[in-house]
Amino acid sequence: MSDQVLEISGVDAFYGSAHVLQSLSCSVGERTTGIIGRNGMGKSTLCNVLMGLPPAKARGSIRFGGEEILGRPSYDICRRGLAFVPQGRRIFSSLTTDEHLRMLSRKLATRGKWTVDAVYDLYPRLAERRKVGAAQLSGGEQQMLAIGRALLTNPKLLIMDEPSEGLAPTIVEQLTETCRTLVSEGVTLLLVEQNLGMATAVADRLLIMVHGEVALETTSAELLADDDAQRRFLGVEPAGAH
Amino acid sequence: MASQQVTTRRIAPGLKARIAPTLAVVLGALGLLGVLWQAFGAGFGEKGNVPTFILITLNGLTLAGLLFITASGLTLIFGLLRVTNLAHGALFLLGGYLGLTFIQKGVPWLLAALLAMLATGVVGLVMHQLFLRWNQGQDLRQALITIALSLILADQMLAHFGATPTAIVPPDFLASPTNLGVYSLAYPTFRLAMLVGALVVGLLFWLVIKRTRVGMVMRAGVDDSAMTSALGINVQLVFAGAFFVGSALAGLGGVFAGTSYSLAPGQDQAFLVYALVVVILGGMGSLGGAALGALLYGLVDQYSSAYLPAAYANLSALLTFVLLALVLAVRPTGLFGKTR
Structure with a gap:
C-alpha cells in the first residue's frame, strides 16, 4: 500500500x-x-478532523x-506528510509574505523539492510582494x-478546503490552472469544493x-454527464439542461 | 428648523468625544510646565535647581529601566501570549530573594543573577504547564489561579526570608559612584548599569521577535495557533519557551530591584501593579510601547514625588494612575496598542 493513502473508517x-x-x-x-457537496454537509469538519484541528470532537x-x-x-x-490550505485562507496578519515561508521548519522545507525559492518560482507575484504585510x-x-x-511542508497529500471561496471568477480560473499544474507535477490533492466546475477540472x-x-463515488466525466445526480446531490441546475 | 436640529445633533457627540482627550493633553502639558518651572525657574547656576533636576531625572530613567525589564516579561506573557499572569510580581520578588541567597553563599553577582533568572524561569514554566496551559483563553480562571499561586509564594517567601527589608550588594566593579562631569555630581554606577541592562534586554527582545524564526512562529501562533500547528510547528513548545523567558525576566527585575532598592514583602504586589500599568500604558503586546510606558511612568513617579508641594507629596503614587487615565483618554488601547 502506498504511504500517501488516507484510510478513513467509521x-x-x-x-x-x-x-x-x-x-x-x-x-x-x-x-x-x-x-464535493452542498453547504453544511460536513466537508470542512472532515478537513479539520483529518488535520487534528479543533473544534469538532471525533472518533x-x-x-x-x-x-x-x-x-x-x-x-x-x-510532519507525517499531510498539508492543509484552510477555508478562508487563515493568513497570519502579523507576518509579511516572506516570513510566512521563512517561519516553517527547515527540516520540512528541505525534505522534498518544495523550497522557498521553488514556491517563489511557482508564484512570481508572491516574490514581488515578499516584504509586504x-x-x-x-x-x-x-x-x-x-x-x-x-507546499513548503513538502506534503504527500495536500488538503484544500474550498480554495475558490470568495475569489473573483478570473482568479478561480488561475487557481484551477495552478491546481492542474501541481497535479501534473506529481502533487496529490484532496480538493474539497462547492464549485463543481473547479472540482471536475x-x-x-x-x-x-x-x-x-459519502453518498456517491463517481468520476468527473460521469457526474458532468449525469444531470439527475447533480440536481439530487448538489442542487445544481446543470448548465446544459434543456 | 429641522435642518438646524440635525446639525446640532451631529456636532454635540463629536464635542463630547473630544472633551476627555483635550483635557488630558492640557493636564499633561500643565504637569510638564510645572516640572520645567521647578527645574529651571531659579536659573542654571550651581545654587539653582538644575543639579537636583538632573539627579531626579536620572532616578526616573533608571527606575524606568527596572520597570521595563520587569514589564517586558509581562508584555510577552500577558500582551502577546494573552495569559493573564498575576503571579508575575511573585516571580519578580522570588528572583530577588534567590539572587540574594546565592550572593550570600558567595556566588558572584552576575552568576547569581543568571541562576536566579534560570530558577524563576523554571518556576514560571512549571506554573504554565501545570495550571495555565489547559486554561488558555479563560482569563478569569487564569487570574484566580495566578492570584492563588502568588499568595502561596508570598507567604513562603515571608516564612523563609523574613519581613525585614534586605538589599543585595552590587558587584565590586559597579560599587563606586560614577562622576557625571557636570555640577560635580556623582551617581550610583549600578543604577546606570541597570539602564544599560534595560536597553540590552529591549534590543535582544526586539531582534528575536522581528528577525528570528522563533519570533515569527510566536507572532503567527498568537494570530492563529491552530493554523500554525497545522504547518508542522509545535506551538505549545514555543509558548512554553516564551513563558520561561518572560518569567526569567521577572526574576532579573527582582535581582536589579534588590540591588538598587531593597527586597521586602509587599514588593511583589507593588511591582505587579507597576508592570501592569506599564504594559497597559504602552499597549498590549507592544515592546516599544512598554519602553515608552516605563519611561513615562518612571519620570512621572520621580518628578511628582520631588516637585509636588510638601503637603501633597503623598499624592505622588496616585499621579502615576492619573498618567494612565490621561493616556487612555487619548488612546484607549494604549500608546502603541492595536485594536483586536
Whole structure:
C-alpha cells in the first residue's frame, strides 16, 4: 500500500450534541480526489478532523500511510506528510509574505523539492510582494500564499478546503490552472469544493458528501454527464439542461 | 428648523468625544510646565535647581529601566501570549530573594543573577504547564489561579526570608559612584548599569521577535495557533519557551530591584501593579510601547514625588494612575496598542 493513502473508517464527529460526520468511511490519496457537496454537509469538519484541528470532537479511525493519526496533534500530522490550505485562507496578519515561508521548519522545507525559492518560482507575484504585510495582500495573493506555505511542508497529500471561496471568477480560473499544474507535477490533492466546475477540472475521482456521509463515488466525466445526480446531490441546475 | 436640529445633533457627540482627550493633553502639558518651572525657574547656576533636576531625572530613567525589564516579561506573557499572569510580581520578588541567597553563599553577582533568572524561569514554566496551559483563553480562571499561586509564594517567601527589608550588594566593579562631569555630581554606577541592562534586554527582545524564526512562529501562533500547528510547528513548545523567558525576566527585575532598592514583602504586589500599568500604558503586546510606558511612568513617579508641594507629596503614587487615565483618554488601547 502506498504511504500517501488516507484510510478513513467509521469516523463520527460532533459539535456539542450536533452529529456532523456520521460513520464516514472512504479512502483517498492514491490519486487526486475531489470531495464535493452542498453547504453544511460536513466537508470542512472532515478537513479539520483529518488535520487534528479543533473544534469538532471525533472518533473512529483515520490511518495515513498505515498509521493511526486520529487524536495525534496537528503538527505531528503535518510532519507525517499531510498539508492543509484552510477555508478562508487563515493568513497570519502579523507576518509579511516572506516570513510566512521563512517561519516553517527547515527540516520540512528541505525534505522534498518544495523550497522557498521553488514556491517563489511557482508564484512570481508572491516574490514581488515578499516584504509586504500579508494582511495587505489581495484575496488571490493570500490564496497563493496559503498554498505556497502548505507546499513548503513538502506534503504527500495536500488538503484544500474550498480554495475558490470568495475569489473573483478570473482568479478561480488561475487557481484551477495552478491546481492542474501541481497535479501534473506529481502533487496529490484532496480538493474539497462547492464549485463543481473547479472540482471536475482538477480531480478525476469525485466523492459526493451528503449529511456527513459519502453518498456517491463517481468520476468527473460521469457526474458532468449525469444531470439527475447533480440536481439530487448538489442542487445544481446543470448548465446544459434543456 | 429641522435642518438646524440635525446639525446640532451631529456636532454635540463629536464635542463630547473630544472633551476627555483635550483635557488630558492640557493636564499633561500643565504637569510638564510645572516640572520645567521647578527645574529651571531659579536659573542654571550651581545654587539653582538644575543639579537636583538632573539627579531626579536620572532616578526616573533608571527606575524606568527596572520597570521595563520587569514589564517586558509581562508584555510577552500577558500582551502577546494573552495569559493573564498575576503571579508575575511573585516571580519578580522570588528572583530577588534567590539572587540574594546565592550572593550570600558567595556566588558572584552576575552568576547569581543568571541562576536566579534560570530558577524563576523554571518556576514560571512549571506554573504554565501545570495550571495555565489547559486554561488558555479563560482569563478569569487564569487570574484566580495566578492570584492563588502568588499568595502561596508570598507567604513562603515571608516564612523563609523574613519581613525585614534586605538589599543585595552590587558587584565590586559597579560599587563606586560614577562622576557625571557636570555640577560635580556623582551617581550610583549600578543604577546606570541597570539602564544599560534595560536597553540590552529591549534590543535582544526586539531582534528575536522581528528577525528570528522563533519570533515569527510566536507572532503567527498568537494570530492563529491552530493554523500554525497545522504547518508542522509545535506551538505549545514555543509558548512554553516564551513563558520561561518572560518569567526569567521577572526574576532579573527582582535581582536589579534588590540591588538598587531593597527586597521586602509587599514588593511583589507593588511591582505587579507597576508592570501592569506599564504594559497597559504602552499597549498590549507592544515592546516599544512598554519602553515608552516605563519611561513615562518612571519620570512621572520621580518628578511628582520631588516637585509636588510638601503637603501633597503623598499624592505622588496616585499621579502615576492619573498618567494612565490621561493616556487612555487619548488612546484607549494604549500608546502603541492595536485594536483586536
